[in-house]
Amino acid sequence: MNNEFEPKVVAFVCNWCTYAGADLTGTSRIKYASNVKIVRFPCTGRIDFMLLLKAFANGADGIIVSGCHPNDCHYTSGNFHARRRWILFRSLLDFMGIDINRIQFSWVSAAEGAKWADIVNKTVTNIRELGPYMEYRRAANFLEANEEELTKELARNKEEEVKHG
């Protein structure tokens, strides 16, 4: 095994377009990076934004969210609802300094097997460059963060003491 960082990428896809598209990638025997693991949802409308955060919290370095092209949703409008959700979610994450470059959104239809391979490879390459996503994971560590805070506070107290003799 080489020492190169192997990103963990979770793909959240809808059953009708992107999952089927990824099936087509398979039937067409197009190769792509094995870092990605697909979680199947009925529709992009079903993809809860919290699941994306859970993926980051539990070790994902990158995320792909993909579904049917606009107007092609099997359920008419799930992808339109999802699109609104992602527009707002993305700007909120960005505002909070969470790295939105690690989430790749795409529309991949059941006929776009090659596009799926392309999206995966592109995302994996991108995440490989960005490196492991430690910040978000570290934020979970209550003790570590607290300890830092505590050390700072102790140091401040000491300074105060020195100042006031």
Added chain:
Amino acid sequence: MSKIGVFVCHCGENISATVDCKKVAEEAAKLTGVEVSLDYKYMCSDPGQTIIKEAIKEKGLTGVVVAACSPRMHEPTFRKACAEAGLNPFMCEMTNLREHCSWVHEKNDQTTEKAIDLVRMLVEKTKLNKPLNEIKVPVSKKALVIGGGIAGIQASLDIANAGHQVILVEKEASIGGHMSQLSETFPTLDCSQCILTPRMVEVAQHPNITLYNYAELESLDGFIGNFKATIRLKAKSVDPKACTGCGACYNKCPKKKIPSEFNEGLGMRTAIYTPFPQAVPNKPVIDKENCNYYKNGKCKICEKVCPTGAIEFDKPDEFVTENVGAIVLATGFNVLKPDFFPEYGYGQFKDVITGLQFERLASASGPTLGEIRRPSDGKVPQKVVFIACAGSRDPAKGIPYCSKICCMYTAKHAMLYQHKVHGGESTVFYMDIRAGGKNYEEFVRRAIEEDGANYVRGRVARIYEKDGKLIVKGVDTLLGAKPVEIEADMVVLASAGVANCGAEELAQKMHVSYDPYKFFAEAHPKLKPVETNTAGIYLCGACQAPKDIPDTVATASGAAAKVIGLFSKDELTREPLVAVVNRIASHDVSTCVGCFMCQTACPYQAIEREEVKNRAGEVIKTVARVNPGLCQGCGTCVSFCRSKSIDIQGFSNEQMYAEVLAVLNTP
């Protein structure tokens, strides 16, 4: 405590060639809650399924994970097997080791590791699966057929003859479609109208068929067994009940110079018209775009001459709503307008025509009464060049596919020409001759060998006019790309078959998927050729891809058989993968706060309001309730609900959460 069985399939060598299936099974066995983990060469085979069934019985499994191909392929197979062994079918899940792993990755450790991850994800999900029962929905046994060409006619007759009501919607004034335009049909050279028109009449007279001509689908709601279709009946300006079809109106109509669509612009029609003499129904409509009255408010001659007072100007379009259980799409195709080919000079040179125009020239009911006379001066052409693959198989033109019918009809055209113009010379430029089909190859040989059509393998680069002749410049690739130049009197382009105009819009209206060329997509290219991805909507004929008449009729009967099968039961069982609003404790309390934002989000109007009452019968609060007959299981409401009061069976919050965490190997 869960007892999960994991069954890893080699799929012959499809999976085992790149994934170490044995190791996957071994690793899966180590997972908490996994009772048994096995690998086998073909899980979907009879012995494979037996292994699963026996394990369920012997080990008392509470869940099954089959690690094999795509669940889109075999999920029903394995769920059925589990049900046969007494396990609730919805306790069975599949993970996709073939399409999503072995076929797309190289053989190495990571690929096997990924396979293990994929199994773990589904094991964790399956632990949280709940037994579900199928939902029963009533079926309204009436079919809607869209498109009245040969495909729609065949499907309608088959369904109607099986004893079910059919609504046939045709956008033109008459049914018949492209087939009614054809002269003679390959490979038997029987007259197209002779075999088609009796069918058209049968449709008109069938007690089970309601024909809406000059009508289009306006909107579609509902789902399999319970569609609600709104149909726009375009104003015909002629009351079909009063009209006797005497023809006085179109004989007197002063607008006589409108290019006839039926004759592909080679003949003329009036503003009030029937598309062709054998039209069904044989009652005229007014073309508002060209009618003097509609254009400048004066004329109304037809109204004056009509003996029955059938003309009704300024009537608006009407709408009817029909409740149907199944829909057959048979909207057909179009031919590429060859203005697509500036190099061939279509539109610029009158004597460069399309194959469909040639059909009209060769047809006994056509503008020349079946004599081959060229459009420019009505002379009989002595030299005709036929160009196959005009647009088809040309990725540069955006049509990489083969239009399938052109090889055959070009051979037919050459043959008809040779029959009709003795001493005439025909040359066919082709790329390959594709004549697969019963008696097809023999037919092409006959055109070449008996009728003397001159076949040249090569492409035509350019056509230009010189001294009243069309100079066709091409190459003969069988002679080492030798340049060929022919002075022709007429050129016929076998222009590509393309999706009908409005196909994309219709597909979106009906939530049917379509391919990049706007042909409707079948649910599976081999095993579900007449189904669409939307349950209850079937397709047939050339709206799916270019097809000849035998194939069209075969798929039409296939689609009809599917509809009849659906109508054979009074109730339809549906997968219970639907949303539910939680009811905690004694089933009368819910965490739902009744904001009903889910109601606006639901694409199926499946969310209703339900009043929760106390023992005294007073309303405590109003909460959401999902109608399981209407819910299609998209889950948009689920991820929208702030208090997580609504969840979806089969893809529940707990299941998806567990699956995501398992991807990352965190318990």
Added chain:
Amino acid sequence: MAELNSKVKELFEKDLIDIFIGYEEGTRNPRPYFAYSAQDADNLVFNDKCQGNLAVYLTRKDLVGGKRVGISASYFALKSISQLFDENQLKEDLLIVLGMKEDGSILEFKGLDEIRTYLSEAKAPSKQKDDELLKELSEMSQAERWQFWSDELSKCFKCYACRAACPMCYCTKCIIEVNRPQWIQPWISTQGNMEWQINRVMHMAGRCSDCGSCGAACPIGIPIHLLTHMMTKTVAANFGESNEQGNVLSTFKPDDKENFIL
């Protein structure tokens, strides 16, 4: 102010309401006050020092359940009231709303339609300070923003004062209390605190009146109202100001614009 007192007195005397939600003088600032009689009405005040969004009390069943309620409402409270009607949380015949204009005069609303008309014409009070902070934050690099928010949110100890102060947080079971699955870590960690805020703000999308009560309620002064303020602006920028039926996330337009989906 005298206008308010006499108006409320009148409402009680005519037996039109059972409770009036308003403010009374507090030690430093005015505080919420519930008047139950014409006499109580004398204690009511309303001035620019009144903080918070009184609409929050309209969904407290223990307080107002089944009662005829009157309320003095600021611009923001009016917005919240309008939204609560959209969400089926209020009954028109049980509520009398007195809109409080910035100059202290009273607007009597006859029904929801009048409130909506007023809101569509009225100008939102300016939030200059918040806008400046927002600008400052958006000009930072992503890493700096992360630093800022992870520092700030590391201080949060999940008292949920932000939730309690918000008129839109009326769920009987909040997502933070949902434990199957446990969406958000219940213990105190920067990540869990962050996820709580992300949830809160996403749930506010298109519903928030932008009153800022959440931030004002925070006992350690974490500027979480900037998150909702930013969300309100993002919603307006992407989907327009007008409040259609339903909220932004349960509706859509086929031509919604985005630039990040491949």
